[in-house]
Amino acid sequence: QKEVEQDPGPLSVPEGAIVSLNCTYSNSAFQYFMWYRQYSRKGPELLMYTYSSGNKEDGRFTAQVDKSSKYISLFIRDSQPSDSATYLCAMSNPSGGSYIPTFGRGTSLIVHP
Amino acid sequence: KAGVTQTPRYLIKTRGQQVTLSCSPISGHRSVSWYQQTPGQGLQFLFEYFSETQRNKGNFPGRFSGRQFSNSRSEMNVSTLELGDSALYLCASSPLSDEQFFGPGTRLTVL
Numbered sequence: 001q002k003e004v005e006q007d008p009g010p011l012s013v014p015e016g017a018i019v020s021l022n023c024t025y026s027n028s029a030f031q032y033f034m035w036y037r038q039y040s041r042k043g044p045e046l047l048m049y050t051y052s053s054g055n056k057e058d059g060r061f062t063a064q065v066d067k068s069s070k071y072i073s074l075f076i077r078d079s080q081p082s083d084s085a086t087y088l089c090a091m092s093n094p095s096g097g098s099y100i101p102t103f104g105r106g107t108s109l110i111v112h113p
Numbered sequence: 114k115a116g117v118t119q120t121p122r123y124l125i126k127t128r129g130q131q132v133t134l135s136c137s138p139i140s141g142h143r144s145v146s147w148y149q150q151t152p153g154q155g156l157q158f159l160f161e162y163f164s165e166t167q168r169n170k171g172n173f174p175g176r177f178s179g180r181q182f183s184n185s186r187s188e189m190n191v192s193t194l195e196l197g198d199s200a201l202y203l204c205a206s207s208p209l210s211d212e213q214f215f216g217p218g219t220r221l222t223v224l
Binding site for chain 2: 034036041042043044045046049088090099100101102103104105106
């Protein structure tokens with residue numbers, strides 16, 4: 001079992017839909033949680049960064065962390081075709097001053113007009 | 114501020130050859146990490162360099178190596194290439210290594 005599990009999809013939704021992307025993890029020591037967006041032929045870019053449990057909102061994006069269930073989510077409201085990309089969750093356990101994250105495999109999202 | 118740059122962007126090699134990839138981090142970032150991304154395994158951590166020292170290493174064979182120069186630029190080398198080394202190699206820089214800023218990657222194809 002991988003430390004971070006993420007459904008690869010693809011997830012296909014109509015424009016304007018609310019999208020829910022999820023990851024589960026097994027290492028309870030993870031403290032930092034991130035979501036990256038990766039467009040085709042590009043490197044991942046950091047979307048959201050949260051510490052510990054709770055919600056964080058940034059525009060149309062909301063990141064949610066439930067440490068008791070070892071479950072994190074990214075919600076996208078009013079999804080747009082430009083949101084079509086692969087979304088990777090990542091999490092890290094700071095140890096000895098290093099925060100190297102462990103990544104999920106990514107979920108491919110397709111938003112069709 | 115300029116982003117992370119990687120060269121070359123595309124590379125085709127044959128089995129048994131070696132390859133060197135280059136990464137220039139964001140100015141002021143001292144941590145540089147390398148990742149291998151494949152459809153089957155996703156994004157896997159290779160190693161991290163901080164102030165010219167390897168600080169962390171992933172579970173890859175010794176054929177994969179790297180180094181960092183005094184100006185924070187980094188190179189990674191893969192010797193005796195295998196077909197399974199075909200992947201997108203991503204470099205990421207960070208001021209501390211929690212927030213990773215990725216470059217566009219080098220697409221390596223091994224024939």
